[in-house]
Amino acid sequence: MLIKRFIVALTLVVVLPTGLVSADNFSQDMLQTAHERLHEAVCVLTFTQEATDPRTGEQQRQDGNAVALLVSSDGLLLSNGHLQLEHIRSFNFRVYVRRNGEEQHYPAVMLDKPDDINITLLRIQSDTPLDLPYVRFQRGSALSLGEPVAVVGVMGENLDFERSIQTDRVAAMLDTPRTTYCLTNPLRLGFISSPVVNLHGDVVGVVGVDLDQEEGGGILARPGHPLVFQTDLFIEHVESPPDVSPVSLRTEEAWLGLFTQPLNEDYAAYWDIEEPGGLIVSTVVPDSPAARAGLTPGDIIRYFNDTPVYAIHDREVFSFTTMIRESEPHSTVTLGILRNGEEETVSATLGVRPRTARDAEEFTDETFGLVVREITRDLRILLNIGDEVDGVIVGRVISGSPAHLAGIRPGVIIMALGDYTVADLDDFESAVNQLEESKPNEVTAFARVGATTGFFRMRPRW
Amino acid sequence: MALLQPPVIMGQSTHRVQSLPVALLLCAVVFSGCATLPGNTQSAVLSAKNAVYPALVHIRPVKEVYIAGQRREVPTIGSGFIITEDGYIITNEHVAGDSSVVWCVLSDNTELEARVIGADADTDIAVLKVEASSALPTVRLGSSARLESGQMVLAMGSPHGLARSVSLGIISVPDRYLGDADGLIAPYNNWVQTDAAINPGNSGGPLVNLRGEVIGVNSRVLSGAENVGFAIPIDIAREAAEAIMEEGRVRRSWLGLRFQQMGAKTDDPTVRGVVISDVSPYSPAREAGVRPGDLLVAIDDVSVDARFEEELPAVRKAIADLPIGKTTVLQLKRDGEPLEMDVITEEKIATRGGQTEFQEWGFTVAEMTPELARRAQLPERTGVLVSGSMPGSIAAAAGLEQGDIILEVDGEPIHSLAAFTLAYESILESGQPATMLFVKRGAVTRFVLVKTGAEDAPALEKEIIDHVD
Incomplete structure (x- = not known):
């Protein structure tokens, strides 16, 4: 049994350090x-991913697999954060646990993603109580440059996902935005989210791919370069895991409607502002709470409800984002700003963060062969669609359909169908319904393609 | 859309060496082929060739190109033909436009530097002028009004730089429409499609009928296809050339309308007119109240009709040919009801604006034209467009990228390239250490600090990523 094995392991750990002091590498x-201690906690996770092209709404599905690490006996799993990316939906999870040479598999559900580290937590679903092997992490386990580590992972599918171990060394210590370690070897995918062991036999962390976008991952990401997420970065999430709540049930988040940039030393010097830090308002989204509060580009935010807002580097603007998100929608907040060198206070009533393209509603019309989606706020910004443009955006065109033959492509914005103006999904649906009753020989869609408008003539097959 | 692949502008090639053996082989084949032609055809081909050959020009322009934030000069090759004894030459705009110097090699191997009298992007026609001591041989211009498929034609010019090349073929289609969704490749004309071999370097050369008259200007090939070449009909070329010789450019009227053939809305043949598919913001047509979906049936009592797309260029040309700044009556149909609207024509401004390199900052900037402003969703024509930035330059270190629109410099709005140039020069003169730009990228604006005093220490961390809150 597992417990026995852990006892053996622990005694070994006690014995080993004497030999370790001089040893510079794993024996x-x-x-x-x-x-032996860890391989049963290393599982293979299979899943399906649906990627949505944010520009067109086009969706593609793909099956994938990853390493999932059992971190509790009742089936809590840790896996890589890329399962929960913007515009990617992962589902259909199945966890393969290999124990005493026998494999058992369970369905699993994804938990809410932690907002401070790029990992995903999942929970095995089982009607009967579980008693699974799992990894115990060592807290407070700092690593040092050049220190050897061992990683227990899985081999590729052609080697039947055999559990394996490899050694590595800490190649670099990253100190921004917080301490993380970089390994030397490019690890294969079967080692991401695998447990990392130091010479003392302590599980000091897991292998991570890169930082999350929210923590500046977009800037600091080193694709393919493995990191060690040391235990302290994620242990809280393992010990008190988020609820089993599908992403769609997430509650409303507050929204201000601003784009900001940090006020670094150079910008502060240019504007004769004594102290750098703060956020420069760079874009105000039209018709947003920020616009209604009268914020304009060039304002510098220094306080949020009396809490100082300080940002010198890009990654520091995220703390302001977090402050907004953690506020209550519809609540009134005060912003201490610097406008033309004068200190002012502005109060703003927060709105609800608009739905993103990922959660956009869509309507499938089989008559013309179109899947159309609502034009969400983020899509408007991404595609630079003016506020005067109302309509629905084509996400998919069914091959061989009247819409396909008429030359309609994903990304086209439909603004009228026949004689019916289309401002939103409801309009589109009702236009299709009306047309289905009158059954005209040809139906013309008025649409926007890029910056120009035009007509597409479709011949529906009634 | 008429074509699977857009035709490419014939570029220039440096593959002369490889092409030579191939060309020689081809010659042999052509000669054996000629032998089987009836004798009168052979003599017609020879006399047609002889009529044009002396006036054929091999053109070597040095073009200005703006790549990655730098202005560069690139030597290229094209073709042309002399139309007047005092040395006016017709070629393509894409051959001789934006050139710093143009050399012409005449049939007697005289090499002369030419002046570019003018270049018109909408028809792809340019006019050059060389000064010669004696009268130059000229071509006879024919008419492109009544061309027929199957009619034999010769293409002459410098394919891949091989001067004085002649190829033989027939007109495949006399009025091919080349259009795409929004980029207007030659809005005002259809094309003469031919199977006479046309290659890069033939651009600007004459397409000649068996009477020895020039009936087209070879300009384009369909890439990836065999012997699908296109020539500008000579009537269009002649008109543009005459305007250029007179005024240095072709002036056109503009209303801000885009059209689609009636077939885009209905295939009912009894419906006459042309579909207005788009009305530009801030255009005379928009001000007059014209809406997309209206049918245009007549302009100043002259009826217009385009059931098929090849009829669209004539409609666009009818508007372009209206007198500029005059009131015109548009007769429309909206929901079946006739409607008349008075519009005042404006002069059409080119889509593409002038460009300038700003060497010290290492980037190039282009004029914002109304069309570019519209594509960028700007509420008005304002700002200047960054057309490129050189890696490692001050501009690149500040995070400026191609496509950025500079709206303000040190808090002052910028409305033209001239205004930006002035501001830039005064910044350089003042030696100020930093300049603040307010820049639009897509739907998002941001502040960009350009550290002009930091040539020796470029910023390591690019503060270029904004965040949504």
Whole structure:
């Protein structure tokens, strides 16, 4: 049984350090022990991913697999954060647990993504109580440059996902936005979210791919370069996991409607502002709470409800984002700003964060062969669609359909169908219904393609 | 859309060496082929060739191109033909436009530097002028009004730089429409499609009928296809050339309308007119109240009709040919009801604006034309467009990228390239250490600090990513 094995492992750990002091690397015994202790907690996760092209709404599905690490006996799993990306929906999870040479699989559900680290947590679903092998993490486990580590992962599918172990060393210590370690070898995918063991046999963390967008991952990401997420970065999430709540049930978030940039030393010097820090308002989304509060580009935000807002680097603007998100929608907040060198206070009533393209509603019309979606706020910004443009955006065109033959492509914005003006999905649906009754020989769609408008003539097959 | 692949502008090639053996082989084949033609055809081909050959010009322009934030000069090759004894030459705009110098090699191997009298992007026609001591041989211009498929034609010019090349073929289609969704490739004319071999370097050369008259200007090929070439009909070329010789450019009227053939709305043949598919913001037509979906049936009592797309260029040309700044009556149909609207024509401004390189900052900037402003969703024509920035330059270090629109410099709105140039020069003169730009990228604006005093220490961290809150 697992418990016995852990006891053995613990005694080994006690014995080993004497030999370790002089050793600079793992001995074969140490690797075997680590493998034996951990390999049953390393599982294979299979899933389906649906990627949505944010511009067109076009969706593509693909099956995938990843490493999932059991972190509790009742089936809590840790896996990589890329399962929960913007514009990607992952579902159809199945966890393959290999124990005493026998494999068992369970369905699993994804939990809400932690907002401070790029990992995903999942929970196995089972009608019967579970008692699964799992990894125990060592807290407070800092690594040092050049320190050897061992990683227990899985081999590729052609090697039947055999559990394996490899050694590495800490190649670099990253200190922004917080301490993380970089490994030397490019690890294969079967090692991401695998447990990392130090010479003492402690599980000091897991292998991570890169930082999350929310923590500046877009800037600092080093694709393919493995990091060690040390235990302290995620242990809170493992010990008190988020609820089993599908993403769609997420509650409303507050929204201000601003784009900002940090006021660094150079910008502060240019504007003769003594202290750098603060956020420069760079864009105000039209018709947003920020616009109604009278904020304009060039204002510098220094306080949010008396809490100082400080940002010198790009990644620091995220703390302001978090402050907004954690506020109550419809609540009134005060912003201390610097406008033309004068300190002012502006109060703004927060709105509800508009739906993003990922959660956009869509309507499938089989008559013309179109899947159309609402034009969400983020899509408006991404595609630079003016506020005067109302309509629905084509996400998919069914091959061989009247719409396809007429030359309608994903990304086209339909503004009228026949004689019916289309301002939103409801209009589109009712236009299709009306046309289905009158059954005209040809139906013309008035649409916007890029910056120009035009007509598409469709011949529906009634 | 008429074509699967857009025709490419014939570029220039440096593959002369590889092409030579191929060309020689081809010559052999052509000669053996000629032998089977009836004798009168052979003599017609020879006399047609002889009529044009002396006036054929091999053109070597040095073109200005703006790439990655730098202005560069690139030597290229094209073709042309002399139309007047005092040395006016017709070629393509894409051959001789934006050139710093143009050399012409005449049939007697005289090499002369030419002046570019004018270049018109909408018809792809340019006119050059060389000064010669004696009268130059000229071509006879024919008419493109009554061309027929199957009619034999010769293409002459410098394919891949091989001067004085002649190829033989027939007119495949006399009025091919080349259009795409929004880029208007030659809005005012259809094309003479021919199977006479046309290659890069033939651009600007004459397409000649068996009477020895020039009936087209070879300009385009369909890439990836065999012997699908296109020539500008000579009537269009002649008209543009005459305007250029007179005024240095072709002036056209503009109402801000885009059209689609009636077939885009209905295939009912009894419905006459042309579909107005788009009305530009801030255009005379928009001000007059014209709406997309209206049918245009007549302009100043002259009826217009375009059931098929090849009839669209004539409609666009009818508007372009209206006198500029005059009131015109548009007869429309809206929901079946006739409607008349008075519009005042404006002069059409080119889609593409002038460009300038700003060497010290290492970037190039283009004029914002009304069409570019519209594509960028600007509420008005304002700002200047960054057309490129050189890696490692001050502009690149500040995070300026191609496509950025500079709206303000040090808090002052910028409305033209001239205004930006002035501001830039005064910044350089003042030696100020930093300049603040207010820049639009897509739907988002941001502040960009250009550190002009930091040539030796470029910023390592690019503060270019904004965030939504």
